[in-house]
Amino acid sequence: MEGRKSMTTGLDERYKEKGDTWPQILKFNYEQYGLRTAMRHKHYGIWQTYTWKDYYLNVKGLALGLLSLGFQPGDKLLIIGDNAPHYYYSELAAQADHGVSVGLYSELTPEEIKIIAVNAEAVFAVVEDQEQVDKFFQIKEDLPFLKNVIFWNHKGLAHYKDPILMGYEQVLEKGKEYEKAHTGIFEQNVASGKADDICAIVYTSGTTGSTPKGALHTYQTMRAGTDLYLSLDPWLQQDNVVPYLPPAWMAEQWFGIGCHLLSACALNFAESPATQQRDTHETNPSIVIYRAGIWESQAANVHARILDADPVKRFAFRKLMPIGYRMVEKRRQRQKPGLGLRTLYALADMMLFRHVRKSLGLSNARICYTSGSTLSPDAFRFYHALKLPLKSLYWSTEGGVLSGAMNDDIHPDTVGPVREGVEIRIAQNGELIYRQAGTFIGYQNNPEETSHVFKDGWFYSGDSVSVRDDKHIMFLDRVTDLLVLANGRQLAPQFVESRLRFSPSIRDAWIIPNPDNDYLAAVIVIDYENVSRWAGQNRVPYTAFDDLSQRPEVYDLIKKDIDRINQDLPSDARIKKYVHLNKEFNPNKGELTRNRKLRKAFLRERYQTLIDAVCQDKIEVPIESPVTSGDGQTNTVTTTLHIHSI
Numbered sequence: 001m002e003g004r005k006s007m008t009t010g011l012d013e014r015y016k017e018k019g020d021t022w023p024q025i026l027k028f029n030y031e032q033y034g035l036r037t038a039m040r041h042k043h044y045g046i047w048q049t050y051t052w053k054d055y056y057l058n059v060k061g062l063a064l065g066l067l068s069l070g071f072q073p074g075d076k077l078l079i080i081g082d083n084a085p086h087y088y089y090s091e092l093a094a095q096a097d098h099g100v101s102v103g104l105y106s107e108l109t110p111e112e113i114k115i116i117a118v119n120a121e122a123v124f125a126v127v128e129d130q131e132q133v134d135k136f137f138q139i140k141e142d143l144p145f146l147k148n149v150i151f152w153n154h155k156g157l158a159h160y161k162d163p164i165l166m167g168y169e170q171v172l173e174k175g176k177e178y179e180k181a182h183t184g185i186f187e188q189n190v191a192s193g194k195a196d197d198i199c200a201i202v203y204t205s206g207t208t209g210s211t212p213k214g215a216l217h218t219y220q221t222m223r224a225g226t227d228l229y230l231s232l233d234p235w236l237q238q239d240n241v242v243p244y245l246p247p248a249w250m251a252e253q254w255f256g257i258g259c260h261l262l263s264a265c266a267l268n269f270a271e272s273p274a275t276q277q278r279d280t281h282e283t284n285p286s287i288v289i290y291r292a293g294i295w296e297s298q299a300a301n302v303h304a305r306i307l308d309a310d311p312v313k314r315f316a317f318r319k320l321m322p323i324g325y326r327m328v329e330k331r332r333q334r335q336k337p338g339l340g341l342r343t344l345y346a347l348a349d350m351m352l353f354r355h356v357r358k359s360l361g362l363s364n365a366r367i368c369y370t371s372g373s374t375l376s377p378d379a380f381r382f383y384h385a386l387k388l389p390l391k392s393l394y395w396s397t398e399g400g401v402l403s404g405a406m407n408d409d410i411h412p413d414t415v416g417p418v419r420e421g422v423e424i425r426i427a428q429n430g431e432l433i434y435r436q437a438g439t440f441i442g443y444q445n446n447p448e449e450t451s452h453v454f455k456d457g458w459f460y461s462g463d464s465v466s467v468r469d470d471k472h473i474m475f476l477d478r479v480t481d482l483l484v485l486a487n488g489r490q491l492a493p494q495f496v497e498s499r500l501r502f503s504p505s506i507r508d509a510w511i512i513p514n515p516d517n518d519y520l521a522a523v524i525v526i527d528y529e530n531v532s533r534w535a536g537q538n539r540v541p542y543t544a545f546d547d548l549s550q551r552p553e554v555y556d557l558i559k560k561d562i563d564r565i566n567q568d569l570p571s572d573a574r575i576k577k578y579v580h581l582n583k584e585f586n587p588n589k590g591e592l593t594r595n596r597k598l599r600k601a602f603l604r605e606r607y608q609t610l611i612d613a614v615c616q617d618k619i620e621v622p623i624e625s626p627v628t629s630g631d632g633q634t635n636t637v638t639t640t641l642h643i644h645s646i
Contacts, residue, residue, distance in 0.1 A: 021199070026055060027056065030055070034051060035051050038266060040266060059093045062089055063092075064070070064185075065173075076124075078126070079101060079126050080113065080127045080132045082272060084128065088247070090126040091103065100200060101247075104248050105245075114142055116214070116254055117143050123360075124148050125149045128151065129152075133160065148166055150167070155264050197218060198486055200217050200247075201216055201217075215442075216444055217440055221438050221441065223258065224401070225307070225395065226254045229259055232405075239285075240283055241260065242267075242285045243253070248594075250397040263580060281360075281361035284360075285361070286367065288365050290369075300503060304533075309608075316352055327345045332411070362386075365388055368391065370390060375498060390410075391416065394416070394473060398439065400437075400440070403419055403473050414473055417472050418434075430464040430490075433460050439457070456505075463478060464479045466491075486518040505557055508584070510598055511575075519574060520570070521575075522562070522577070525581050545582070546582035547619060549640055558578065558580065577646070581623075590606075591603055601621070618643060619642065619643050620642050623638070
């Protein structure tokens with residue numbers, strides 16, 4: 001398919017002419033909206049408000065402080081921590097100094113930080129707290145470029161005397177002193193920024209390689225993705241947004257940095273990842289962006305709570321949800337619902353749907369996005385039945401934004417039509433190839449990998465897709481993960497895995513290959529919270545996660561979900577074997593990316609013994625797992641996993 005053109009939409013005029021760089025747009029917002037709220041951050045249970053003036057002055061103070069410490073144009077600034085205003089201050093401060101931001105997730109191990117810091121040639125780091133500082137102490141001898149580590153949370157660091165450390169407020173004071181001798185330098189630096197300046201290195205999730213790769217982006221490539229989203233769904237100044245992940249996630253570069261700055265709306269930061277859901281309820285955001293797994297988990301938890309509810313609520317849920325599903329089907333078929341259905345739907349909304357939306361913190365949600373992996377069709381139908389305009393997006397860290405649907409053109413099995421300014425090709429193996437203004441300019445210090453995926457301006461995504469007659473893109477899976485069934489038909493494992501994850505009893509699912517591909521086999525990770533609650537109610541004894549996962553009663557519970565899914569699968573693509581893993585997949589062990597996508601190549605290598613046992617028709621397999629005791633000693637524990645057939 002050669003050079004297929006995209007759908008087109010216009011960009012609201014108010015987003016234009018604010019500047020070419022993020023610091024320039026921040027300065028514009030400071031001058032126009034100085035005392036209006038830009039951010040809120042819950043701290044010690046209290047929401048703290050930060051205006052556009054606060055945002056600007058923090059960026060200015062930190063930028064000047066970095067200059068006083070020797071920060072040079074082109075220098076790289078690592079930023080590590082949970083989502084908080086300081087993360088965003090740090091990114092824009094580095095960019096205001098003509099430097100480059102490098103955002104990392106707080107869960108990274110010292111070794112993972114070292115790999116990225118060395119690759120990025122990081123000169124400074126801004127980190128959240130003592131935990132992150134301690135990680136740097138373990139690796140600082142291996143970081144020859146590093147000059148200073150700046151921390152914004154002082155707790156536990158009062159007696160740290162290492163000269164490499166500096167507190168955030170201390171750097172701001174240095175910035176004030178520096179400005180006295182260099183009047184106007186911050187404003188000059190901001191004004192001289194250009195659209196084609198490199199502004200950020202965003203590291204990939206690492207699903208396809210042993211280490212993540214750093215995608216180099218300019219303001220121009222970042223702005224292209226931001227503009228595409230704003231043309232899809234205009235953001236308003238009165239909008240409330242709760243960022244789920246920090247700008248280490250590429251989507252947050254577009255949403256939390258770009259769309260936020262251009263629209264001048266308010267970001268609301270949860271107190272911690274553990275309180276994210278509770279804090280979201282308090283802010284009732286109008287714009288919500290979650291990865292697919294979060295949407296599926298929330299939907300599954302609603303169903304789990306209904307199972308625990310009183311008989312009246314269970315009856316109402318069982319009777320009213322089908323009304324919502326009937327309305328979703330009418331919309332999908334572009335049919336106008338009759339008066340009877342509209343009346344029933346309004347009644348169902350009053351009695352059930354609005355209460356479920358409120359329980360999820362989505363009462364005011366007008367823009368809902370999912371991305372990162374395939375969303376379960378069951379979850380999609382569930383949210384649309386609740387009157388939430390959830391839509392799937394397709395983008396990549398390197399390739400930028402490809403697609404997204406308007407609210408009147410949402411389909412559950414697509415990621416929307418190709419957006420304005422994007423050209424696509426489909427290779428013979430089904431791989432998506434595309435080019436656009438938002439494509440990255442290459443990998444940091446990795447020209448060989450760059451040449452593999454970026455050729456003559458075309459980005460080779462590694463994803464398998466198909467294009468419908470209405471120009472909508474259907475995402476299937478990674479090309480390398482597709483299964484070819486015995487009859488020659490291809491199957492996307494993600495489709496089946498997402499259906500399994502919709503179950504309240506299943507935390508993760510992995511479809512594993514078998515030599516003949518005449519059936520599917522599934523590795524199941526149970527949802528410990530929900531299954532343990534079910535076990536208590538049904539008097540199923542167990543000691544811990546590994547014991548509970550292997551109970552016959554739990555296998556029978558999971559079989560009900562598999563039977564449900566098998567009804568919708570072709571006979572040669574049904575799950576006929578399944579095994580429960582004795583633990584959750586762990587990103588620290590390399591089994592998941594930091595945004596919880598399966599690293600399947602790694603899993604196939606680590607669990608080859610399990611795969612062999614399933615394919616060889618064994619009924620059990622011993623699995624060894626390392627366990628670290630309180631004194632730091634690591635021992636190996638062997639658990640026998642049972643393999644069940646259907």
